Amino acid sequence: MVCFAFLTPPYPSPSSIVIVKEHLNIVFIGHVDAGKSTLGGNLLFITGQVDKRTMEKYEKEAKEAGRETWYLSWALDSTPQERAKGKTVEVGRAYFESDTRRYTILDAPGHKTYVPSMISGAAQADVAILVISARKGEFETGFERGGQTREHIMLVKTAGVSKVVIVVNKMDDPTVQWDQTRYNEIKDKMTPFVKAAGFNPKTDLTFLPVSAYTGLNLKDRVPKSTCPWWDGPSFLEHMDHMPMVDRKIHAPLMVPISEKYKDMGAIVVGKVESGHMRKGDNLLLMPNKTTVEVAAIYNEMEDEIPVGLCGDSVRVRLRGVDDEDISPGFVLTSPNAPVHAVRRFEAQLAILEHKSIICAGYTAVMHIHTLSEEVTLPALLHYFDKATGRKSKKPPQFAKRGQKIVALVETILPVCVERFTDYPQLGRFTLRDEGRTIAIGKVTKLLDDKADDVTEALANATLG
Missing domain, CATH: 2.40.30.10 (Translation factors)
Incomplete structure (x- = not known):
């Protein structure tokens, strides 16, 4: 579905009506080593965001580093520290498009010491993809007390995520071999816990079996010859047809700043949580009450766009402020109805x-x-x-x-x-x-x- 964004007031001329694909921010969460980055990396590959040559390069580098099976996650894990450990530390960002929607992936770290980074990723997400390893022993480790699976679900609920897709990964593992009994066991253990965290199992929760490494059930449905019992959609099919989250396009503007840097002036990064902004708008940066002008707005692909709408992840070039006077947690807001x-x-x-x-x-x-x-x-x-x-x-x-x-x-x-x-x-x-x-x-x-x-x-x- 194509979303027509009509902005008021003033009414835009017909030529300035913005036609955009619906945009969803998704965060990958779950226990360390569940396969979050591998899933993200393979999605980038199958949707054409990362080409075959780049993937072959990652595969070669991973092999040389003795990390052969991790090459898919290298498409998402950007720092040498993450690649060396095979663990995501910062909140990785990546983007892909299907025929109907645009997606921003926030790949949150699964390791216990990095929970604050995970919270910052979840705070910007609309949908959480909880990746769970079906491998014998791995699911149990992530789910028992002290594992990250439980804590992550509670945190994403608090951070404002309204929908959870539980991806049961590593279904191709020798200890699983697409076994329906194992899939149902995980589903039965997870459902009461997710319900206790405040999600409605009927409306907010979906389970999907996949193999992130081989790509089975990511874009195309898993073949019946491999998994005769699965009649549901593939991962991308489900994401493309999920009900859209409610966007408050006409409410006062609020953009919590997640990062800032200097590049021919101050650049801030954040998700538009409410309202919309245009190039040339005069806004307030709170809590310091600094008046700033929007010099340019960029989307995830670094393309300049005329308007940032509620739900969009944007980079904004600001005039009237130095990047040293901005901190993460500041909010870019409308001067007529500023954030408190x-x-x-x-x-x-x-x-x-x-x-x-x-x-x-x-x-x-x-x-x-x-x-x-x-x-x-x-x-x-x-x-x-x-x-x-x-x-x-x-x-x-x-x-x-x-x-x-x-x-x-x-x-x-x-x-x-x-x-x-x-x-x-x-x-x-x-x-x-x-x-x-x-x-x-x-x-x-x-x-x-x-x-x-x-x-x-x-x-x-x-x-x-």
Whole structure:
């Protein structure tokens, strides 16, 4: 389906109506070595984004490095560190197109120490592709306590991903050989857990058997001679026909910045979470309130485009700001309805795990959209009664694993957040401490910093 993007106001002339393929951002998640990068690399190859010659070059290099079976993942893993280890560390980015849709792949690392990078990848995704290894022993390692599979599912739900496709990979492995019993065993173990994380198994979840390495069931359906029991679609067939996510094209503009660099001026990278922008627009960079002009907008293929629409991953060249004055987590926003920048807000928290109890004064690192920031909980305000679901009148003395509470959250510097009910992508977060996800949260109430206005007024008076 071709998407016609009509932008208002002002009404564009018929010649400026933008005809674009629908665009989906997908993040590959799952335990280390499940085959995420191999799947991504082979998708790039079969959709023609990486040509045969490049693939042969990767195959030769991988062979020389003694990593023969990893050549497909080298199309996606860009740093020498990743290639040497065969593990993705940064959030890799790649792009491919089918006949009906454009896709941005965010290949998130599966290794435990890299979870913050994974959160940043998931925060920009519409759909999560959870890659699971069907190989005997590998699925069990990834799924048991301490494995990444469980944590990743909870994190992508918090990051705002609404749909999950579980790709059961390595079906061609000698220990599996496209065995339906093994596929069903994985499906039966995974479904209750994904449901507990907040996804509806009927509407938000799909299972697909594939072999990422051989490419079976990626573009074309797996032959009946190999897998007689599979009657479902191939991976790309399913992705092309998934219901499209709702795009808020006419809402106020919000683009959380995931990275920035210098290239004939300041360039910022991010996903348009809401609204749209045109070349020449004057925008605000929050929380610093810097007025900037959009000098150029580029898509994933580095082509200049006239308009960036909600859901697009874009690179934007800005005038009026130095790249040194921009940090990941800043938000490019509309001057008429800018994103809120606050130091204090109330949030509903679900405590997932913590060694001891959590009391007022607790500190952790908050990950919200593309931002990671240290926060303090100066006060616990209410807890939710498990039996009735009602909020307590009295504040709890402490919170422990399994509880749902409302707490006050405070940062040192202003951060760009919104209430979850207004903008889910800018209103949901995770709290992490000592390498573990402690809680998932939703921003429920923004508290104005009146002191801020006073400080600003004083600063202006002094300057005057």
